[in-house]
Amino acid sequence: MRIRLTSSVLGLFLALIVGSASAEVVVVVSAQNPTESLTRAQLTDIYLGRLNRFPSGESVTPIDQREGATAHRLFYRDYLGQTPAQIKAHWSKLIFTGRGQPPRSVADDSAMADTVAASPDALGYLDSTYLDSAEVGDRLRVVVIE
Amino acid sequence: MPVICHEVYLAVGVMSKTLGIAIAAVSLVYALIGQAQGAETPRLMLNGFGTLGIVHSDEDRADFTSNILVPRGAGHSSDWSAEVDSRLGLQLTAELTPRVSSVVQVIAEQQHNGKYMPELEWANVRFDVTPDLSLRAGRMVQSTFMSSEFRKVGYATPWIRPPLEVYRMIPVTNFDGFDASYRSRIGEVTHTLRGTYGQADAKFSGGEAKARQAWGVSSTLEWGAASLFGSYGGSRLSIEMAGVDTFFDAFRLYGPEGDAIADRYETHDKRFDIFSLGASYDPGDWFVMGEWARSNSRSIIGDLRGWYVTGGYRIGAVTPYMTVARASVTSNLSDPGLSPEWWWHPEALEGAEALNEALNTWLRASARQNTLSLGARWDFAPNMALTAQYDHIDIDGGSWGTLVNHQPGYEPGGTVNLFSLALDFVF
Numbered sequence: 001m002r003i004r005l006t007s008s009v010l011g012l013f014l015a016l017i018v019g020s021a022s023a024e025v026v027v028v029v030s031a032q033n034p035t036e037s038l039t040r041a042q043l044t045d046i047y048l049g050r051l052n053r054f055p056s057g058e059s060v061t062p063i064d065q066r067e068g069a070t071a072h073r074l075f076y077r078d079y080l081g082q083t084p085a086q087i088k089a090h091w092s093k094l095i096f097t098g099r100g101q102p103p104r105s106v107a108d109d110s111a112m113a114d115t116v117a118a119s120p121d122a123l124g125y126l127d128s129t130y131l132d133s134a135e136v137g138d139r140l141r142v143v144v145i146e
Numbered sequence: 147m148p149v150i151c152h153e154v155y156l157a158v159g160v161m162s163k164t165l166g167i168a169i170a171a172v173s174l175v176y177a178l179i180g181q182a183q184g185a186e187t188p189r190l191m192l193n194g195f196g197t198l199g200i201v202h203s204d205e206d207r208a209d210f211t212s213n214i215l216v217p218r219g220a221g222h223s224s225d226w227s228a229e230v231d232s233r234l235g236l237q238l239t240a241e242l243t244p245r246v247s248s249v250v251q252v253i254a255e256q257q258h259n260g261k262y263m264p265e266l267e268w269a270n271v272r273f274d275v276t277p278d279l280s281l282r283a284g285r286m287v288q289s290t291f292m293s294s295e296f297r298k299v300g301y302a303t304p305w306i307r308p309p310l311e312v313y314r315m316i317p318v319t320n321f322d323g324f325d326a327s328y329r330s331r332i333g334e335v336t337h338t339l340r341g342t343y344g345q346a347d348a349k350f351s352g353g354e355a356k357a358r359q360a361w362g363v364s365s366t367l368e369w370g371a372a373s374l375f376g377s378y379g380g381s382r383l384s385i386e387m388a389g390v391d392t393f394f395d396a397f398r399l400y401g402p403e404g405d406a407i408a409d410r411y412e413t414h415d416k417r418f419d420i421f422s423l424g425a426s427y428d429p430g431d432w433f434v435m436g437e438w439a440r441s442n443s444r445s446i447i448g449d450l451r452g453w454y455v456t457g458g459y460r461i462g463a464v465t466p467y468m469t470v471a472r473a474s475v476t477s478n479l480s481d482p483g484l485s486p487e488w489w490w491h492p493e494a495l496e497g498a499e500a501l502n503e504a505l506n507t508w509l510r511a512s513a514r515q516n517t518l519s520l521g522a523r524w525d526f527a528p529n530m531a532l533t534a535q536y537d538h539i540d541i542d543g544g545s546w547g548t549l550v551n552h553q554p555g556y557e558p559g560g561t562v563n564l565f566s567l568a569l570d571f572v573f
Contacts, residue, residue, distance in 0.1 A: 088572065
């Protein structure tokens with residue numbers, strides 16, 4: 001009993017280590033959205049407010065995770081190559097000239113999954129492990145970033 | 147008599163207290179907020195930005211200011227001045243419908259009269275005809291240079307302040323009028339074309355500048371980490387300043403020759419135009435950016451040139467950077483003036499010589515200088531950055547550089563060293 005408990009705690013611990021070491025953020029759309037891939041440049045331009053359409057021509061609404069969330073930091077680091085401070089400076093230029101507002105942000109992976117699944121024009125990102133663990137696979141599609 | 151800051155004349159741009167239409171439109175928009183419907187709109191957002199900065203200058207017989215229209219700065223007025231870069235801005239953005247929005251921005255900073263009364267920087271209503279075509283009316287900021295529209299938001303720029311060598315050419319930022327902005331996309335290149343038309347009044351310590359029929363076009367190309375900018379604009383510029391009319395009227399007493407000199411240099415309804423080019427490349431870990439600009443005034447302000455190049459490297463939260471900049475004047479720095487041999491009467495001759503000397507001192511005083519700036523920005527907290535910057539300004543002989551408030555004993559030319567510290571924030 002004790003041994004089983006210990007090993008399962010150990011297993012959880014290992015899973016956490018492995019999970020965090022291989023933490024990967026994936027880009028998702030609603031399963032109703034036909035988009036299968038985006039180029040890195042398209043993704044960057046959508047999240048920087050320069051592009052407001054999917055390649056199909058449909059309008060896109062990017063969704064952010066809250067600043068300080070791991071997924072937020074990893075997304076901007078891995079896909080846009082920028083730090084949260086750089087992103088903040090970028091949006092300051094647009095906000096204070098009346099040229100745009102940053103994407104709406106949600107609290108965590110679960111809120112992101114719900115928001116994106118509910119809206120065919122939404123584009124979001126979340127931790128890939130959340131996608132595997134939660135039963136959201138049917139509601140979301142992972143977008144390949146080329 | 148013409149012991150007057152030369153550059154105040156550059157107040158081409160833009161600033162006015164006559165905002166009737168804009169304010170009415172904005173009020174209407176805000177009145178409509180309660181009635182608008184929609185899932186995402188109306189949405190009201192309050193944002194702010196600010197800088198708390200101090201500057202030390204080792205030149206104590208003139209002031210260094212970040213805006214040549216203000217009366218006090220670092221050097222003569224204060225050894226360490228908090229008035230050069232400090233400011234607070236508040237902005238209310240209202241998205242009324244998915245297509246109609248409004249921005250009102252108020253900034254408190256040192257004004258032309260040395261006071262800190264908040265001033266309206268932006269107050270306009272925007273209508274998105276399509277997602278890519280928008281029209282605005284009211285008060286807004288000219289996009290003469292690459293960073294013009296957000297030059298007061300220290301957090302959004304790498305420097306403590308935009309390089310004066312270029313940005314001095316348009317010391318006032320906002321104008322009242324209209325603009326149209328059209329965005330198009332060719333492959334992965336985003337192109338934004340903007341056109342503006344309006345007018346501006348700018349007060350400065352000792353006078354007022356008026357720009358009428360002010361128009362401008364600007365074009366921005368963005369492709370991944372690279373961006374290219376170009377703009378061209380013109381206006382009819384008038385500058386009223388105590389003593390200046392008297393000065394040129396004195397030339398007119400000398401007949402046709404004096405009239406020609408007064409016509410050449412005075413600043414009543416003169417055609418002013420400005421052209422600028424800029425580029426930046428920012429792949430993430432480092433950046434480089436530069437701008438070049440020239441303005442022609444057909445007046446005592448002269449024809450100005452300026453450029454700068456800034457580069458920086460990001461090491462974690464710290465970004466060291468370096469800027470080199472040059473301001474120059476391509477119009478004449480001297481004028482033969484009135485021909486003394488025509489004036490045999492001793493008093494007339496003396497007067498002509500004094501006028502000639504004053505005119506030449508003024509022409510030589512125009513800002514010609516090189517600046518080397520070294521700095522580092524530290525993004526130590528979300529929404530906040532601390533920047534330290536050292537500037538070494540090498541002023542050409544005879545020139546007063548971009549300094550203002552020159553005191554008796556000030557020697558033109560020479561070098562000025564500045565040390566600046568600024569805390570920038572946004573919320």
